[in-house]
Amino acid sequence: MQFTKMHGLGNDFIIVNALDGFRAADPAALARATCDRRMGVGADGLVFILPSTEGDVRMQIFNSDGSEPEMCGNAIRCVAKYLFERRLVDKTTITVETLAGLIVPEILLGVDGQVSGVRVDMGEPRLERAEIPMAGPAGKVVLEPLDLGDLVLPVTGVSMGNPHCVIFLPDLDQVDFERLGPLVEKHPDFPARTNVEFVSVADPGQVNVKVWERGAGPTMACGTGACAVTVAGVLARCTDRRVKVCLPGGVLDIEWAENNHVYMTGPAEEVFEGTMRREK
Numbered sequence: 226m227q228f229t230k231m232h233g234l235g236n237d238f239i240i241v242n243a244l245d246g247f248r249a250a251d252p253a254a255l256a257r258a259t260c261d262r263r264m265g266v267g268a269d270g271l272v273f274i275l276p277s278t279e280g281d282v283r284m285q286i287f288n289s290d291g292s293e294p295e296m297c298g299n300a301i302r303c304v305a306k307y308l309f310e311r312r313l314v315d316k317t318t319i320t321v322e323t324l325a326g327l328i329v330p331e332i333l334l335g336v337d338g339q340v341s342g343v344r345v346d347m348g349e350p351r352l353e354r355a356e357i358p359m360a361g362p363a364g365k366v367v368l369e370p371l372d373l374g375d376l377v378l379p380v381t382g383v384s385m386g387n388p389h390c391v392i393f394l395p396d397l398d399q400v401d402f403e404r405l406g407p408l409v410e411k412h413p414d415f416p417a418r419t420n421v422e423f424v425s426v427a428d429p430g431q432v433n434v435k436v437w438e439r440g441a442g443p444t445m446a447c448g449t450g451a452c453a454v455t456v457a458g459v460l461a462r463c464t465d466r467r468v469k470v471c472l473p474g475g476v477l478d479i480e481w482a483e484n485n486h487v488y489m490t491g492p493a494e495e496v497f498e499g500t501m502r503r504e505k
């Protein structure tokens with residue numbers, strides 16, 4: 226299997242061009258094997274670029290634990306750069322079919338004609354509790370107490386196609402991230418589990434975020450998570466609609482525009498190409 230290793234702010238992926246008909250017999254098992262950082266290539270997710278009838282291509286992603294999320298913001302920037310640089314598309318605005326609907330990345334070119342970044346129309350956030358999905362009565366979930374046994378945290382629920390639980394805190398260094406991340410991810414109120422973002426607001430235009438990803442654990446960055454944080458910040462009245470989201474791997478520029486779409490701008494990098502010897 227031919228693959229390309231790429232990352233967006235250190236959130237790293239194994240990208241497989243499956244436009245020509247390659248199909249993994251067991252993609253979840255393949256994701257677990259190839260994402261393993263000792264026995265495999267090492268990545269947070271395995272991404273297939275597939276033919277689509279609705280868009281230019283279809284993106285299918287598997288987390289390192291083999292689960293299949295609806296969407297991935299950092300991976301979609303990598304996919305857009307991959308397609309553009311290999312001339313698999315001949316335009317800068319690309320439509321990508323995902324389980325979260327049609328997502329539209331736009332290639333940004335520098336003065337040297339090289340890809341300098343990707344701006345993605347991530348579509349509209351979903352805020353109804355059942356859409357996140359979260360257990361409980363109808364309505365939005367904004368700064369609502371979530372009982373974690375020995376402590377209660379105020380949570381805001383946002384779906385960017387995939388579920389996010391955003392937790393605003395005064396100081397990220399005080400967070401017992403490794404313990405609380407999985408506790409919130411698997412909390413019974415989130416029937417599909419959830420990605421978890423711990424956020425401290427530096428000022429209304431800038432936030433610091435640590436991400437615990439569903440199915441992958443701690444990652445350097447999270448594209449859908451940065452979008453969810455911005456939407457949650459507006460709902461909780463602690464950020465502007467345009468925010469610099471600072472993650473361990475770098476900064477994403479997010480805007481929740483007046484048309485209700487969320488726009489994410491950030492980099493995508495190619496690291497190397499390779500051949501996996503066999504499917505495990």
Ligand code: ZDR
Nearest residue numbers: 294297298299387447448449
């Ligand atoms: C958070 C993510 N890496 C991104 O950049 O949007 C998406 C990966 C999928 C996530 N782990 C999930 O929803 O299960």
